Amino acid sequence: MSTTTDTHPDTGTPQPAAPAGPTGGARRGAGLPLRLLAVLGLVVLLAVLPLINVSVPGVLPGATYTPGTLQLMALALVFASLALTYHVIFGVAGLLSFGHALYLAIGAYGLGIVLERTDLGLVPAMLLTLLGGAVVALVLGAVGLRVGGISFAMVTLAFAQAGSVLIRRNSDVTGGEEGLRLDTTNVPDAFVGVTDTRNLYWVALVLLVVVFALVTWFERSRAGHVAAATRENELRVRVLGLRPFAVKLLAFVTGSVLAVVVGMVYLLLQSGATPRVASADFTLTILVIVVLGGLGSRWGAVVGGIVYTLLDQRLTTLAASDAVESLPAVLSVPLGEPLFILGTLFILVVLFVPGGLVGLGARLAGARTRAGRPATPAAGEDGP
Amino acid sequence: MSQSGPVLRVRGLSARIGQQQVVEDVTLEVPAQGVTALLGRNGVGKTSTIKAVLGLVERNGVVELDGERIDTLPTHRIVQRGVGYVPEDREVFGSLSVEENLRLAERSANPRRDLVADLFPDIIARGQQAAGTLSGGQQQMVALARALLNDNRLLLVDEPTKGLSPKLVGEVTEALERAAQVVPILLVEQNLVVARRLADRAVVMADGRVVHTGDAAELLDDEQRVVSLLGVGSTGSSHGSSHDSGSHPDPSTHDQEVRS
Amino acid sequence: MSTVVLLLATGLGLGALYFLVASGLSLIYGLMGVLNFAHGSFLTLGAFAGWETARRLGGDSWGSLLLSLLVGAGVGALAAVLTELLLIRRLYERHIEQVLVTVGLALATVALFDGIWGTDAIFVTGPGWFDETTTILGARVPNDRFLLIGVALLVLGGIVAFLRFTRFGLVIRAGVENRSMVTALGIDVRRAFTVVFAIGGAAAGLGGVLASHYFGYVSPQLGGSLLIFAFIVTVIGGLGSLLGAAIASVVVAVLQQMANFYLSGTGDLVVVLLLATVLLVRPSGLMGARA
Ligand SMILES: Nc1ncnc2c1ncn2[C@@H]1O[C@H](COP(=O)(O)OP(=O)(O)O)[C@@H](O)[C@H]1O
Ligand SMILES: [Mg+2]
Numbered sequence A: 001m002s003t004t005t006d007t008h009p010d011t012g013t014p015q016p017a018a019p020a021g022p023t024g025g026a027r028r029g030a031g032l033p034l035r036l037l038a039v040l041g042l043v044v045l046l047a048v049l050p051l052i053n054v055s056v057p058g059v060l061p062g063a064t065y066t067p068g069t070l071q072l073m074a075l076a077l078v079f080a081s082l083a084l085t086y087h088v089i090f091g092v093a094g095l096l097s098f099g100h101a102l103y104l105a106i107g108a109y110g111l112g113i114v115l116e117r118t119d120l121g122l123v124p125a126m127l128l129t130l131l132g133g134a135v136v137a138l139v140l141g142a143v144g145l146r147v148g149g150i151s152f153a154m155v156t157l158a159f160a161q162a163g164s165v166l167i168r169r170n171s172d173v174t175g176g177e178e179g180l181r182l183d184t185t186n187v188p189d190a191f192v193g194v195t196d197t198r199n200l201y202w203v204a205l206v207l208l209v210v211v212f213a214l215v216t217w218f219e220r221s222r223a224g225h226v227a228a229a230t231r232e233n234e235l236r237v238r239v240l241g242l243r244p245f246a247v248k249l250l251a252f253v254t255g256s257v258l259a260v261v262v263g264m265v266y267l268l269l270q271s272g273a274t275p276r277v278a279s280a281d282f283t284l285t286i287l288v289i290v291v292l293g294g295l296g297s298r299w300g301a302v303v304g305g306i307v308y309t310l311l312d313q314r315l316t317t318l319a320a321s322d323a324v325e326s327l328p329a330v331l332s333v334p335l336g337e338p339l340f341i342l343g344t345l346f347i348l349v350v351l352f353v354p355g356g357l358v359g360l361g362a363r364l365a366g367a368r369t370r371a372g373r374p375a376t377p378a379a380g381e382d383g384p
Numbered sequence B: 001m002s003q004s005g006p007v008l009r010v011r012g013l014s015a016r017i018g019q020q021q022v023v024e025d026v027t028l029e030v031p032a033q034g035v036t037a038l039l040g041r042n043g044v045g046k047t048s049t050i051k052a053v054l055g056l057v058e059r060n061g062v063v064e065l066d067g068e069r070i071d072t073l074p075t076h077r078i079v080q081r082g083v084g085y086v087p088e089d090r091e092v093f094g095s096l097s098v099e100e101n102l103r104l105a106e107r108s109a110n111p112r113r114d115l116v117a118d119l120f121p122d123i124i125a126r127g128q129q130a131a132g133t134l135s136g137g138q139q140q141m142v143a144l145a146r147a148l149l150n151d152n153r154l155l156l157v158d159e160p161t162k163g164l165s166p167k168l169v170g171e172v173t174e175a176l177e178r179a180a181q182v183v184p185i186l187l188v189e190q191n192l193v194v195a196r197r198l199a200d201r202a203v204v205m206a207d208g209r210v211v212h213t214g215d216a217a218e219l220l221d222d223e224q225r226v227v228s229l230l231g232v233g234s235t236g237s238s239h240g241s242s243h244d245s246g247s248h249p250d251p252s253t254h255d256q257e258v259r260s
Numbered sequence C: 001m002s003t004v005v006l007l008l009a010t011g012l013g014l015g016a017l018y019f020l021v022a023s024g025l026s027l028i029y030g031l032m033g034v035l036n037f038a039h040g041s042f043l044t045l046g047a048f049a050g051w052e053t054a055r056r057l058g059g060d061s062w063g064s065l066l067l068s069l070l071v072g073a074g075v076g077a078l079a080a081v082l083t084e085l086l087l088i089r090r091l092y093e094r095h096i097e098q099v100l101v102t103v104g105l106a107l108a109t110v111a112l113f114d115g116i117w118g119t120d121a122i123f124v125t126g127p128g129w130f131d132e133t134t135t136i137l138g139a140r141v142p143n144d145r146f147l148l149i150g151v152a153l154l155v156l157g158g159i160v161a162f163l164r165f166t167r168f169g170l171v172i173r174a175g176v177e178n179r180s181m182v183t184a185l186g187i188d189v190r191r192a193f194t195v196v197f198a199i200g201g202a203a204a205g206l207g208g209v210l211a212s213h214y215f216g217y218v219s220p221q222l223g224g225s226l227l228i229f230a231f232i233v234t235v236i237g238g239l240g241s242l243l244g245a246a247i248a249s250v251v252v253a254v255l256q257q258m259a260n261f262y263l264s265g266t267g268d269l270v271v272v273l274l275l276a277t278v279l280l281v282r283p284s285g286l287m288g289a290r291a
Helices: A032-053 A067-092 A101-115 A122-144 A149-169 A196-219 A222-232 A234-238 A244-268 A282-292 A298-321 A329-335 A340-350 A356-372 B048-054 B075-080 B098-105 B113-119 B121-125 B136-148 B166-180 B190-199 B216-220 B223-230 B253-256 C002-032 C039-057 C062-091 C095-117 C146-166 C167-177 C178-181 C189-215 C222-237 C242-262 C267-281
Strands: B008-017 B020-030 B034-040 B060-065 B083-086 B154-158 B183-188 B202-205 B211-213 C133-136 C139-142
Touching: A032 A101, A067 A196, A067 A222, A067 A282, A067 A298, A067 C062, A101 A122, A101 A234, A101 A244, A101 A282, A101 A329, A101 B211, A122 A149, A122 A244, A122 C002, A122 C167, A122 C267, A149 A356, A149 C095, A149 C222, A149 C267, A196 A222, A196 A244, A196 A298, A196 C062, A222 A234, A222 A244, A234 A244, A234 A282, A244 C146, A282 A298, A282 C095, A282 C146, A298 A356, A298 B223, A329 A340, A329 B113, A329 C095, A340 B166, A340 C062, A340 C095, B008 B048, B008 C002, B008 C095, B020 B034, B020 B060, B020 C146, B034 B048, B034 B190, B034 C178, B048 B183, B060 B223, B075 B083, B075 B166, B075 C178, B098 B136, B113 B121, B113 B136, B121 B136, B136 B154, B136 B166, B166 B183, B166 B190, B166 C189, B183 B190, B190 B211, B190 B216, B202 B216, B211 B223, B216 B223, B216 C002, C002 C039, C002 C146, C002 C167, C002 C222, C002 C242, C039 C062, C039 C189, C062 C095, C062 C189, C095 C222, C146 C167, C146 C189, C146 C242, C167 C178, C167 C189, C178 C189, C189 C222, C242 C267
Parallel strands: B020 B211, B034 B183, B034 B202, B083 B154, B154 B183
Antiparallel strands: B008 B020, B008 B060, B202 B211, C133 C139
């Protein structure tokens, strides 16, 4: 877990140093072409999954080519992308936003409303939604960033809450509690949910790859480095003559706008949107995903998103199962609530597994390597 | 109390603030009597050393109080063992009254109210005033009183005359002189006249390390070594001079402190 | 006129609820730098505990109301103390992790309440007097508002007196200002953390029982919805300021009621607008000392 500057303004008490820095990318540059190849292989594997018959009992509900399973896997990819967008804001820039769901909702509802109310085609409608989302992110980010740390968290929460209220109230536009159904008139048939889940799965995969690439690019850019430096030590950045506000705002808008894009794909995938995507709980879910996977790490966000989605689905199935219902109440009540289990798991991760799943994996792998063979300091691996 | 060994023994002490190593490898002793001055240019790590002894910053190394290890104890336990602390920039609680500041500091059932009333009648008269509205000199007296109220084995006093007018420097020096008769003091002091008057021994730091230990008078009377070790005198214009000369016109403007 | 009086009374009642949540949030943040997301769960738990108590006593009497208030406050305090001792303390000074842990706790407990008491609202009845109204300047004000306002004033007075006249209060006030200096005076400030959590939890639990009478029901979502407004109140009032929280509670709640009535149900949005305005004009909040 990354160190974050002490937000309590009052004391000179130092923070015990948390293990610093991102967990992923520790071996960055380690045989870059090899790494790239591995990633490419993974993407290709994911891309062909709908064409082949793979069953992973206990993890996936059915074979990979079945629509139900494809839908779930696509959702997992969308959540991974969403987690990546939040990673830009929290993991890189260290801004604890409690309003990230708002931007997913803007993407989903915005596109849905534009498609329903105008004759625009899919692509122009998407661009319009993107523009609207960017404006909202810029304005709310600029206002919210007038305060730092914990106040920022509360303010973003309040803004998102206002969005949630707007969605629930204006039911003639948004469908209110019922939610919004995707108007497919101007959507190419290939992307209409029920007809071909496979295409939507591929769209979700492309989304993840694109978002991952963009986030990587942002992190490695000058702005990304300054944003990370701001997270570690704002004072120093200021001393260097840089404006932390501008960099933070840039990170906030980047993450938010990408979340708008994810929201649009979410709308297509789900053939609609419900007010739940704008709720505070949904933001907290994103936070859980990022921390679960490993805060400060891109791969952590991806792993977290995928694991969370699958786990949530499994736990829901478990909760409804006869096995659980037949247990005595002390067990069946908590086990019957997926969010209880996830919340508890989350607490345990924060307390005992700093670095999340990715950090844990790295540590286990490290331990095995050290036990197996003498560590060979690979020369020349420390790339730029 | 054992008269033989030093009251404080520090060996290989290092400290970090955030990612930055601010104390490298400090070894020093404070004898059981008198004043030991901790000297050095601004930013060499004197304050950080004191904070490390108290556990106010993350630290490593051995710290013994009367022969017992205290380097793994939390701050409040170290203080409870009889360490009084007068921080740089006073750190009085501005929203609390003077009386409340003192009451908060009292650790024993019968604090030395008489001594404090004797030394600082001025602040006792202002018991109900909010400490934040006091002048810098008065705040310094509150800070000193907080430490002197208790029966301590050791006082850690960090730049008590910083930013004070000459008259107040005199008063503070006098108070410390009297305190030194009953309790050993480790004193950080940039005003070398004050240091010369109070200190028996001197420890000089540079770059987070101890570079000189010895008799205070001997060091401070040797102008060449003062210049080379402490950088004051002909080359000392960049720092320390404002309170060396005691010429600062308005002591109350010195209350600000940069905090992260 | 009578409408304004009614709106004011209702706003003050709602403000009282906000204050009962925000006072604890603000104290906890002020002393420890911890944003407690689980505070809403203390409130919900207090509400359910109060309801269970009243139900068992089987009456809508004043006696059962009083007892349910006490039980609500006690359960809220207990939950808060356990949270501090078992979760927060382990992450001493690591503020972000502390927030995360309370987020996890909020998610887990709301789900647990769902499992135990169901997701539907449970309707609550109080003493018959609650269903009556008192006429003030022509406005028929529901009586439960008076209880709410009275209790909130008592809590405010109680906390202020505690802070002013007790040793713990002294330590807490000093700690809000400069925590490390408190430890440097030989005081174990962590004990004050537990006390602050207990006070905050008790106020929230009390608020839970009162909220169930104000809204007429208990549900697992009760705390979460109030918590968001309590956050807004603490930011507007100035983080760490009890008085700021009290003033902001009243301002926010009255404004919300007025906007809901005169501006066709836009109360929530107006409150967020107020928040944005305060941030632009005075980022440290009404009574906040620092930016
Ligand atoms: N809060 C802080 N954050 C980062 N660096 C600090 C902090 N406080 C002090 N330092 C650094 O630690 C070093 C030692 O400081 P300090 O102990 O205050 O020196 P002295 O008391 O001798 O003037 C200085 O270089 C200073 O810049
Ligand atoms: Mg210093």
